[in-house]
Amino acid sequence: MKRKLSLFISTVLLTIILGTGFVNAVEFDIPAKSAILIDAKTGQVLYEKEAHKKLPPASITKIMTLLLAMEAIERGEASLNDMVSISKRAESMGGSQIYLSTRDRLPLKTLLKAITVASANDACVAVAEYLGGTEENFVRMMNKRARELGMVNTHFVNSTGLPAENHYTTAYDISLMARELIKYKEIRKWARIWHETIQLHDGKRSITNTNTLIKSYPGIDGLKTGHTSEAGYCLVASVERDGFRLISVVMNTASEQQRNEASARLLDYGFRVFEHKVVVKENETVKDIPIQKGKKQTVDAYTAKSLQVVVFKGTSNQLRREIKPLGKSAPISKGEKVGELIVYQGEKELGRVDLLASEDVEKANIFILFFRWLWKLILDLIGQLKK
Template structure:
């Protein structure tokens, strides 16, 4: 049987950057490493040395908190559990929660001690409580990170304390931040709390963007001499959420100002647009030997696009079917693909699926259709 190729232009006038890197708008940064991600579509709006391994200092504690939240969700730990403070935890230097040697501290307090106060001592208490030792916890962190797809991350401790084999990348941290926000929404509120008092000592959240009215509701700062000043931040405006990772800045002020500038740019220069809803017909696909001549093609999930406000023109979206779809057609079966092309964007292909069932013709109908094809060479 001769097979025909069908391609139908279905949309013009939008620019797509779904799960890709948007390159239309440009900006630079003083940070050594940076990545700005639109979580709505998984689109990278900006990156600089995003896959360069770097010391992550206290931004490593995002992974520590991922492990803690996962343990709570799995029932291996609870907010009301208490964990003992070892001498190792008590003696930790740097930022501290000021735990007391030998005391037992509620997990919920330890979480605030890590997230708000960036407590190295609290991080070690949680690590030892979950894995028996900080060394074992670091091994567990690395293994879990690999399972999450953080291919360029390795953890030697729970705090981000400098170590030549303790590193991550801006891209890995952005993925980790997204996973934590999506998987543990019931615990994410800790990151927006601006202060916490423990042992009579009140400390403010070290995230400087929480104190600016720009939509930031988390996540974690970091600083060591070798790493410079870093920040993983997340901001939400309307239905959009951006995740930003910067590292290698030369001061606290530069970290705050540069992070705010990049987030503002991301919200200003780009937007997310709904293209198709799941189940909405995109195009009619031709059917061979079916009771219906065509079947509506649709997308399996809502299709939202992130695009530069200056690059909304020039998009070409094409529904492609390599051949008539043979009946019977089952709803949900992939029957084609949606090809999205635009200047300065990588071509994307989205599966098109059948929106409904199409039964096969009866025996006499199939004979008639085959006869028409032999006479005319067409499946119509």
């Protein structure tokens, strides 16, 4: 009897889950004004709470500062070994800092590590000035990059996250820039450091990680804390298990303990409830995509890339695939997009992949087109006579 009851309850819950989609399908709340949980690889939102609410982010802002620095290094415009001078402005920064002096000249790597580990405002301004010329110009770069990432509810006023009017973002927008930053192995390495010393002009300086969750949550390798009286306690956390990486964002909690507990609950939920599935393989063949006015009326296509989706554990048999031809007319070149393969779970679209022509398709001449029209006309007439 108990087994039957358990099976019935499980079936009902599964039906509710599949009917409502991912976000908040399992009802629970966390003590944060705003929060989100995403799959880092696909960007799928697995949980959200007021995720588009504009809030002050405090030092979570530094994710964008770090991202611009890592992207500049990746493009060859800067190097981790570049020596950076410290300005009076950087020296004067308050809040969390490593007490830099204008007498210091440090490798860019050291400054980025100090931002990641200790949330150092003075190091942050030094990096902003080095890469942007001035912090004001660097902030323009930050806002430009935010727009490129689709962070439509974000506006930065400084590079540090220190309290400022009209400086805001959202949990969702934070997840977008966090997805980009977590790709860099150096960031993941630095974010795991608990305690380290760095060399300044007047001796060694100790730095300790502001993210105390790395001491208690297995596998955490990111990403950034934030705290001001206005912003409350915020945390962006990231963990990877068996190739499945989750990113959680919690904003405006009441205490450090509360933000840690809320983050841990989100991550636990994600790993307990969801799994990754490869639903489309790269170069997978899809036959007979219709082509208009071609010598051949169809062409085989292949998938441009693989597609992974996140689904509730045990529900991958609910996935379905739909082929959507673009209705293109010949001539068609090999490798040209001719359609899309779309993956659904229920009515919810989980992702789509471009379908590319596997060969050239020449345009049919006027005689072929005429005979096709004539043949179709004959078939239509026969069909009418049979009615």
